[in-house]
Amino acid sequence: xxxxxxxxxxxxxxxxxxxxxxxxxxxxxxxxxxxxxxxxxxxxxxxxxxxxxxxxxxxxxxxxxxxxxxxxxxxxxxxxxxxxxxxxxxxxxxxxxxxxxxxxxxxxxxxxxxxxxxxxxxxxxxxxxxxxxxxxxxxxxxxxxxxxxxxxxxxxxxxxxxxxxxxxxxxxxxxxxxxxxxxxxxxxxxxxxxxxxxxxxxxxxxxxxxxxxxxxxxxxxxxxxxxxxxxxxxxxxxxxxxxxxxxxxxxxxxxxxxxxxxxxxxxxxxxxxxxxxxxxxxxxxxxxxxxxxxxxxxxxxxxxxxxxxxxxxxxxxxxxxxxxxxxxxxxxxxxxxxxxxxxxxxxxxxxxxxxxxxxxxxxxxxxxxxxxxxxxxxxxxxxxxxxxxxxxxxxxxxxxxxxxxxxxxxxxxxxxxxxxxxxxxxxxxxxxxxxxxxxxxxxxxxxxxxxxxxxxxxxxxxxxxxxxxxxxxxxxxxxxxxxxxxx
Amino acid sequence: xxxxxxxxxxxxxxxxxxxxxxxxxxxxxxxxxxxxxxxxxxxxxxxxxxxxxxxxxxxxxxxxxxxxxxxxxxxxxxxxxxxxxxxxxxxxxxxxxxxxxxxxxxxxxxxxxxxxxxxxxxxxxxxxxxxxxxxxxxxxxxxxxxxxxxxxxxxxxxxxxxxxxxxxxxxxxxxxxxxxxxxxxxxxxxxxxxxxxxxxxxxxxxxxxxxxxxxxxxxxxxxxxxxxxxxxxxxxxxxxxxxxxxxxxxxxxxxxxxxxxxxxxxxxxxxxxxxxxxxxxxxxxxxxxxxxxxxxxxxxxxxxxxxxxxxxxxxxxxxxxxxxxxxxxxxxxxxxxxxxxxxxxxxxxxxxxxxxxxxxxxxxx
Numbered sequence: 130x131x132x133x134x135x136x137x138x139x140x141x142x143x144x145x146x147x148x149x150x151x152x153x154x155x156x157x158x159x160x161x162x163x164x165x166x167x168x169x170x171x172x173x174x175x176x177x178x179x180x181x182x183x184x185x186x187x188x189x190x191x192x193x194x195x196x197x198x199x200x201x202x203x204x205x206x207x208x209x210x211x212x213x214x215x216x217x218x219x220x221x222x223x224x225x226x227x228x229x230x231x232x233x234x235x236x237x238x239x240x241x242x243x244x245x246x247x248x249x250x251x252x253x254x255x256x257x258x259x260x261x262x263x264x265x266x267x268x269x270x271x272x273x274x275x276x277x278x279x280x281x282x283x284x285x286x287x288x289x290x291x292x293x294x295x296x297x298x299x300x301x302x303x304x305x306x307x308x309x310x311x312x313x314x315x316x317x318x319x320x321x322x323x324x325x326x327x328x329x330x331x332x333x334x335x336x337x338x339x340x341x342x343x344x345x346x347x348x349x350x351x352x353x354x355x356x357x358x359x360x361x362x363x364x365x366x367x368x369x370x371x372x373x374x375x376x377x378x379x380x381x382x383x384x385x386x387x388x389x390x391x392x393x394x395x396x397x398x399x400x401x402x403x404x405x406x407x408x409x410x411x412x413x414x415x416x417x418x419x420x421x422x423x424x425x426x427x428x429x430x431x432x433x434x435x436x437x438x439x440x441x442x443x444x445x446x447x448x449x450x451x452x453x454x455x456x457x458x459x460x461x462x463x464x465x466x467x468x469x470x471x472x473x474x475x476x477x478x479x480x481x482x483x484x485x486x487x488x489x490x491x492x493x494x495x496x497x498x499x500x501x502x503x504x505x506x507x508x509x510x511x512x513x514x515x516x517x518x519x520x521x522x523x524x525x526x527x528x529x530x531x532x533x534x535x536x537x538x539x540x541x542x543x544x545x546x547x548x549x550x551x552x553x554x555x556x557x558x559x560x561x562x563x564x565x566x567x568x569x570x571x572x573x574x575x576x577x578x579x580x581x582x583x584x585x586x587x588x589x590x591x592x593x594x595x596x597x598x599x600x601x602x603x604x605x606x607x608x609x610x611x612x613x614x615x616x
Numbered sequence: 617x618x619x620x621x622x623x624x625x626x627x628x629x630x631x632x633x634x635x636x637x638x639x640x641x642x643x644x645x646x647x648x649x650x651x652x653x654x655x656x657x658x659x660x661x662x663x664x665x666x667x668x669x670x671x672x673x674x675x676x677x678x679x680x681x682x683x684x685x686x687x688x689x690x691x692x693x694x695x696x697x698x699x700x701x702x703x704x705x706x707x708x709x710x711x712x713x714x715x716x717x718x719x720x721x722x723x724x725x726x727x728x729x730x731x732x733x734x735x736x737x738x739x740x741x742x743x744x745x746x747x748x749x750x751x752x753x754x755x756x757x758x759x760x761x762x763x764x765x766x767x768x769x770x771x772x773x774x775x776x777x778x779x780x781x782x783x784x785x786x787x788x789x790x791x792x793x794x795x796x797x798x799x800x801x802x803x804x805x806x807x808x809x810x811x812x813x814x815x816x817x818x819x820x821x822x823x824x825x826x827x828x829x830x831x832x833x834x835x836x837x838x839x840x841x842x843x844x845x846x847x848x849x850x851x852x853x854x855x856x857x858x859x860x861x862x863x864x865x866x867x868x869x870x871x872x873x874x875x876x877x878x879x880x881x882x883x884x885x886x887x888x889x890x891x892x893x894x895x896x897x898x899x900x901x902x903x904x905x906x907x908x909x910x911x912x913x914x915x916x917x918x919x920x921x922x923x924x925x926x927x928x929x930x931x932x933x934x935x936x937x938x939x940x941x942x943x944x945x946x947x948x949x950x951x952x953x954x955x956x957x958x959x960x961x962x963x964x965x966x967x968x969x970x971x972x973x974x975x976x977x978x979x980x981x
Contacts, residue, residue: 286664444663451662473664475657481621483653484671491667497676497859498667511657515669516649518723519765522917523673524863537917538965553969563662570668577660 130494130529130564131352132286136506137412139469141292143419148223152194152425153462155207155214156181159254160267161188163212172199176225176423177401179249180215187265189254194403194423195219207461214462217425231399235309243396244271244313250395251402255388255465257358258377262313268377268605274317275380277310278365279389282324284355285449286492286509287410287471291323291330293419294386294406300337303386306393307344317382319344320365324351353451354531354562358383371597372532372558378603385468402465409435411450412508413443413472422463429459431470441474444511451563476510483514494525494568518571526565526575532558536565536575543582549591551582557593559583621651642715646722674724676861681731681907683848688841691794692739695806696841699734699746706747707733710754714763723764725913726754732907733772735842736900736947737779739807740792745783749775769954770914773947780947791838814839816899816943823887825894832897843903853906862910865922870905871896873930881934889938901933904946914954918964925960929953 157163164181168174174193181191197219205214228250230242238246244262247253253260259267261274281291295303307319321338323330325348338344347365349355355364358376361383362368368379376383387406394400406421414435422431428445436443445456450471480486488498490508500507526536534555542550559579566576586592597603628644631637650671658665688696707730715722733750734741753775758767780787791814792807801807815837818826827837835845843849856862878895881888895901909915909929916925929949936945 444657446661446663449661450664453661455661455663477655477657479655480653481618481651484650484669484675488667492664493667495666495668495673495676495860497672497861509664511663511665513654513656513658513665514667515654515665515671516656516721518670518721519763521670521725521765521912523912524917524919525860527917527919535917535965554965555969567662567664568666568668570666570670570673572665572669574660576662 130568131350132284132492134500134504134507135286136490136508137410137414137417138287139290139293139408139410139417139419141290141296141419143293143406143421146420146422146426146431148195148219148221149423149426149430150219150221151200151427152217152219152423153205153214153427153460154180154191154194154217154425155205155212155462155464156191157208157210157212158191158424158464159189159251159466160257160259161254162186163210164188164191166202166213166215168193168199168202168215170199170201173197174199174217176403177228178226184264187259187268189251189259189266190249192251192401192403192424193217194425196222196224206458207464225400225403227399228395228401229399231396233397235305235396238396240312240315243309246396246399247309247313247392250391250400251465252388252391252395255391255402256382256384258375258382260310260314260382260384260388261377267382268375269380270605271314272316273380273604274314274382276320276366277314277317277382277384278320278322278358278361278376279307279384279386280322280356280361281330281386282322282349282351282356284324284351284353285451286353287408287450287469288351289406289408289410289419289469291327291386293408294390295330295334297333299390300333302393302397303389304337304341305397306389306391307338307341309392309396310389311341311343314382317343320347321345322347322349322355322361322365325349326351353564354560357560357562359560360531369600371601371603372555372560373593373597374601374603378605379601380604387468405463405465405467407431407463407467408469409472410469411471411473412510413437413445413474424465425462427460427462428456428470431463432459432472436472437474439474441476441478441510443472444475446471446473450509451567452561474510476512478512480512492567494529495570513572515570515572517573520571520573523570525568525570529564529568531562531564532560534558536579537573539582540573540575540578543578547582547585551586552591552593556583556586625651639716642720642722643712646715649721670724673861674727676859677728677856677907678731680852680856680861681728681735681842683852684735684842684845684903685731687835687845687848688735688739690800690802691796691835691844692792692841693795693801693804693806696734696739696801698743699737699741699841700731702743702746703734703750704730707750707754710751710759714759718763720763725758725764729754729758729771732842733775736772736776736840736903736908738786738791739794739841741779741786745779745786748782749779751775752778765913767913768958769951770908770911773908773951773954776947777951794836794838794844796836812838814899814943815894816937819890819894819898820943825890827898829893829897832894837898839898840900840903843900846897846902849902849906853902856906856910862906863912863915863922865919866910866915866926867905869923869926870909870929870933871901873927874901874933875930877931877934881938885938889934895934895937899937899944900946904950905929908946909950909953914957916957916961916964918961918968920968921957921960921964924964925953925957928956 200216200218253266261267261271359370447453563576632644711726753771757771757774761767791812795801857864878892932949
């Protein structure tokens with residue numbers, strides 16, 4: 130589905146947030162395993178100092194993000210598991226320590242020292258499954274990488290404004306970042322995927338990368354879930370995807386533009402990943418825009434003074450209102466993979482005769498509402514817009530499904546028995562994009578039921594690897610087993 | 617206005633919250649939901665929901681049926697409205713009774729069934745027969761299978777089949793002389809129950825076509841209440857398909873297949889098979905293709921299956937019309953294909969998913 134005309138899209142300006150007094154740095158960020166802290170309570174730390182590093186497991190180092198003192202080392206429920214976290218009380222100073230060996234004259238550096246810089250700066254943790262280096266920063270090695278896909282499509286309902294990150298001033302840095310990545314991943318082709326609606330960005334990127342034979346700009350239709358690795362591999366590389374495995378297993382690294390910019394900042398300016406530009410999007414914000422915050426800032430501090438005040442509570446969702454998790458505990462810190470915070474009114478107001486209204490501002494797969502015919506602004510909220518009913522096999526879920534499975538068939542079969550039949554119905558092709566639950570007019574939680582059945586099947590050791598493994602040349606599967614993807 | 621609604625609904629809810637009226641809870645619940653909308657919000661991803669719900673889906677189909685129903689009243693008088701009211705009342709009662717017995721919410725499907733059923737009856741059917749038919753259709757056609765979403769046969773057609781077998785005389789003779797011109801039936805109660813044959817009966821009897829395409833399109837030829845005003849059916853059907861309340865594949869494949877098989881068979885035996893335009897525009901074909909064959913519950917859910925279903929429907933319709941003693945065949949064709957719908961679906965699913973796995977196995981070997 131293609132989501133357009135939503136009110137509350139962030140503008141192109143980026144504010145710099147004030148320095149937080151206190152940050153919480155969970156020792157699990159980006160791709161990899163949780164790390165052991167290298168500091169103790171009471172230690173003085175400075176922004177950019179490495180406080181967690183483990184070279185023997187798949188991970189990237191983590192840094193203190195403000196100057197100050199370690200107040201405590203605690204455990205935190207983070208990304209669905211208990212994670213050690215370092216709490217730092219800031220002293221209010223704004224400086225940060227530069228990485229050793231970084232130099233504006235980066236072209237004189239060897240690929241090894243470039244990779245070392247990227248690893249120490251934490252940039253290697255920014256790609257969805259890590260950027261491979263000679264360290265164990267990803268499940269595959271740098272020689273296995275065939276393609277790098279940089280995505281800035283914005284196929285979701287709310288999306289960061291590409292102009293905020295890739296404005297005129299940022300393009301040279303972006304080009305340099307690409308060149309650095311090319312040096313450390315010599316066997317890879319580079320693909321930049323952008324929305325086909327943004328012709329200005331396409332033109333500027335094509336001009337900037339004109340002299341680069343290994344890089345190509347792809348204009349893709351921003352149709353959700355285009356930004357999922359599974360879809361990108363299909364539409365950019367025109368290759369089959371080993372569903373149930375990850376893009377890294379077929380030698381594809383997926384990252385966003387911010388990771389490329391961070392690579393340039395790390396190598397040229399010596400700046401470790403201690404900041405993140407996040408978009409504040411959704412009708413719940415008074416001024417949707419972007420804000421540059423220190424990693425570890427509690428979400429409530431980012432939201433301070435930004436939310437609409439009214440009778441409705443706002444639901445805060447990370448990254449995507451379709452597939453992202455909601456944030457119930459607002460003291461959760463921003464980590465370095467967050468790209469946006471979305472505030473959605475938790476609209477439990479009842480709408481008399483809701484079924485008979487023209488639905489002036491609502492999304493629908495049906496064409497019976499006004500927005501299907503006129504370009505009116507749509508407003509997102511969390512209302513269900515209907516009662517749950519039995520499935521009438523209208524087939525909308527199958528029509529909307531990007532991987533061509535039949536969600537209602539799987540759910541019906543799954544109610545009888547969770548067994549190999551579901552595997553035959555390609556349940557493991559499901560990429561958890563949740564579009565089936567969204568379109569269902571009977572309001573059945575199809576996606577949640579499918580995810581449940583998948584977990585049950587995996588729990589009894591039933592997966593589709595016997596179908597997938599012979600078809601593909603998969604890399605790093607042995608290591609992959611121990612590591613849980615964060616997305 | 618809002619407050620008044622809330623007050624009324626709250627009063628109704630309080631009335632059935634406890635005490636002897638507790639059994640009526642599904643009724644007040646349904647009113648509550650329909651009048652005020654939902655207050656439920658998404659607690660897990662996706663946090664956005666489609667604005668469409670089953671109530672609206674059914675409403676869209678009803679809007680698609682409105683031209684046919686209005687035309688029915690225009691041609692046959694206000695008695696048609698009485699038929700519709702009877703059908704709704706009895707069908708609604710069966711639905712409510714089952715909802716109460718099952719302690720489940722009332723499902724909106726009967727709103728469409730209750731309107732479609734009188735539209736496929738002859739215009740002078742006595743009201744008690746309408747009542748018997750819709751009762752049989754909802755009871756044995758839907759509820760005994762487990763209610764909305766689980767029925768195998770289209771409930772309206774089950775009801776029509778029952779009364780056409782139990783009271784055949786009404787289907788043979790009672791076509792009545794329709795009103796035409798001016799205010800038409802809008803100022804009349806009913807039609808004279810004179811015997812008049814439908815174009816299909818004429819063709820069966822004499823191999824002569826007693827009408828022309830334009831009369832069939834605007835409805836100037838006798839037939840069941842809802843099936844005669846074919847421009848209205850086309851517009852309504854188009855509305856349903858464009859708003860995605862119904863799938864486009866079934867009507868397209870059904871009508872296309874009728875046209876093709878009529879073309880071929882008319883060439884082979886022109887005395888038995890009517891020409892293409894007459895096949896397409898006569899009888900209940902238009903109405904059946906857009907509003908009955910296209911019922912999502914009783915038609916295949918696989919897209920390939922929908923094509924197969926539509927094509928087989930078309931062939932069956934033309935064959936039954938030509939070779940059996942019956943002049944009209946849409947009802948039988950649809951009921952027959954309803955019965956094989958699960959078979960079509962499981963065949964399509966088995967074939968398409970087996971193909972995927974054998975390919976992998978071959979690669980592995």
